[in-house]
Amino acid sequence: MSIHKALLFIVGLALFSLGCGNKATGEPILLDALKVQNEGIILGMRADSIIKVKLNTDTFTEDVVRFTALKQELADWKANRIGVPGYEHDYHGHDHDHDHDHSNDHKSSVSHLKPEQILEVQKEWKAVVENIYNQVK
16 A cells, blocks of 8 residues: 555544544533443443352342342443433443443433533433442442
8 A cells, every 4th residue: 555545544534533423512511421421331331240240150049139130220221321412423432342232322312401411411320320339249
């Protein structure tokens, strides 16, 4: 590949990334909302890992029932994720070596909310997973 073709490829890739990537305004409140959401995602991944281990190792019926119910609560929590406007495509910069659902990445139900309200939605969403995590750790 010639140097000109390589440069054209890099420029084209950069332009494509800009066109498809974050279109957020960079508002500090939306960045805070994204941070809260990312913290929730991390807690959710930790809770999910603990639940999987517990379900694979516990033999007591009460524990299996409890962790199965928590697994369902976690699935419901995941299904209720609402993206932070402008940050949906990136999925927050993490790799994809793990399993999760991206089907809610483009929910438009927050498009009418103010940034302060979006932050509150993310805080409430994170509080749900904190409760689940505290029950499994």
